[in-house]
């Protein structure tokens with residue numbers, strides 16, 4: 001065999017090797033640095049193929065850009081006791097307050113995505129420990145203008161309802177909370193709108209006449225559950241013509257068909273396995289029932305775990321979204337948050353490298369002036385800030401599912417997600433200090449701890465009036 | 466301030482519906498340019514009146530040029546095209562440059578799908594997709610669209626397979642291309658059994674790709690998938706796997722994926738649990754240490770029921 005050999009002399013992997021093997025490194029860069037080099041050396045993959053393709057070139061360039069951030073501290077952040085940059089809390093708060101604010105005219109292309117900017121910013125702020133109740137009134141009336149008379153939310157006034165916008169709107173209202181926020185949602189119209197999205201094959205479209213993918217299935221389940229809407233399809237739902245009577249009809253089977261030969265989950269049957277869609281699929285199943293029951297019933301779990309685990313990039317520590325793609329901070333959540341659900345279903349913990357992801361987020365995903373990024377060299381945005389922080393929370397906290405489903409909230413249908421418990425912090429090989437702690441996040445809904453329960457309990461037993 | 470529409474007599478019969486923000490300080494508010502704001506006011510008005518006309522088609526084109534990520538405009542445009550019986554071939558020609566500028570846009574691809582579906586012909590779509598993939602060879606929307614096209618027009622043929630091979634040839638690490646191959650060869654079969662000759666061909670194809678770059682996970686995943694789908698035992702790959710990872714030569718492992726599969730082969734053999742453990746240890750300690758937690762988890766499963774252990 002000669003195809004796989006030592007890396008060529010120009011590769012970042014070799015640079016790593018040379019740096020960390022040299023005896024004089026301590027004199028030059030000090031002990032703090034050598035800790036990192038020792039770590040990076042330990043997790044760097046020793047095997048590398050000679051065959052060069054566009055993918056390997058992109059991979060090399062990416063690692064070249066990231067390594068300085070893993071080896072050192074080019075942003076000159078204050079360091080924690082593990083010699084990693086501290087969570088730049090104040091800077092991120094300032095950044096997210098800005099993304100919640102006003103935008104200039106050239107930002108018109110985000111007109112249809114405004115609900116997302118509210119959700120990402122609000123969720124990110126609460127993850128950083130901020131109280132967002134001061135935004136309650138403004139959140140309510142911003143979404144009042146975006147609510148469609150036929151049910152659901154659009155990106156803004158006069159826009160057609162869309163499940164992504166509706167998902168972001170409902171979660172934002174859940175985050176600020178309060179009866180006024182909850183009751184601003186037209187539940188009856190919402191029920192009809194969701195009924196309209198249900199398709200003959202069991203899945204959901206995102207909008208009337210729009211695309212059908214697994215985001216639709218997840219968003220629909222999130223909304224049905226949080227608002228405690230009836231599982232029965234409304235009388236005018238088109239899929240009744242195909243024999244459906246419930247939102248759940250053929251849904252588990254449809255999600256099951258999205259798991260592909262690699263073990264991951266795709267947007268729709270036949271497509272490539274992808275991190276964001278994997279979380280949507282697992283989230284959907286974890287609302288339909290207890291993860292122990294639904295994940296094991298509808299998915300090949302060993303294969304799924306194998307694929308999820310393969311997403312962790314070495315030596316970067318962060319996750320990629322697909323096989324042979326690059327590390328990206330948003331998958332800190334899309335993949336990172338899958339683990340709590342998978343661990344609940346498998347009954348085993350400690351399946352993944354929390355510490356490596358935490359290192360990637362703190363060292364490589366924090367932007368110098370605030371906000372978090374895909375990878376060094378990219379600009380920060382609300383999306384990558386929210387999902388890096390959710391991922392950081394996933395590295396720090398342990399959640400378990402209460403199979404007995406005790407507690408007063410979530411007794412009825414789609415009540416499973418109200419039975420998660422927090423089992424404290426993950427301490428083993430941690431790379432963070434107390435000051436780097438991100439707040440608790442609901443493992444399925446990705447909203448602050450307790451907020452989903454408050455909303456559900458507000459609607460429980462109310463029926464659709 | 467009337468700019469394009471307010472001063473135009475052909476729009477005199479329409480009263481624009483101004484943007485409603487819900488309150489004095491809406492969040493994530495955009496200071497819309499007058500041009501955009503005015504056009505959206507007219508769009509809201511014609512949508513409320515369910516107007517489907519040539520002038521509305523022009524209006525949607527105008528708004529799309531200002532904001533191509535506006536799903537409402539795309540969905541309404543599709544409806545207008547349908548209602549006025551517009552020439553759909555013209556629509557595709559108009560769409561091409563727009564799509565090239567906005568590769569990651571969901572709406573454009575869905576719109577294209579709607580139009581091509583109605584046109585009833587995939588003519589010209591192959592070359593167009595190739596142009597798109599030249600810019601971004603792993604674009605998820607483009608590949609998903611191609612799969613829809615293949616299914617819609619029953620293009621599961623030799624030409625499509627040859628094109629897919631050329632994509633894998635260009636970059637054997639393009640996992641989207643591998644997934645497309647699976648879609649063509651295995652996906653079309655639904656639940657039906659695969660012919661033995663096809664199974665052999667696919668196994669040989671994946672093996673050849675692995676020999677060129679043993680650390681490339683795409684063909685390993687493909688190979689494992691085919692073997693599972695054909696209900697062959699993982700042990701049928703043992704000789705091949707040993708070319709890249711042999712426990713007798715633990716310092717000469719050429720592929721962590723081979724070691725992974727070897728661990729799985731040993732796991733399924735009651736008498737080889739120690740070998741499985743050794744392979745997983747090598748992965749955890751030496752060949753894939755970032756995933757040490759996972760390899761140790763697999764090791765923990767060795768003592769539990771056989772059903773929980775299989776990967777490939």
Ligand SMILES: [Zn+2]
Nearest residue numbers: 328329330374
């Ligand atoms: Zn990203």
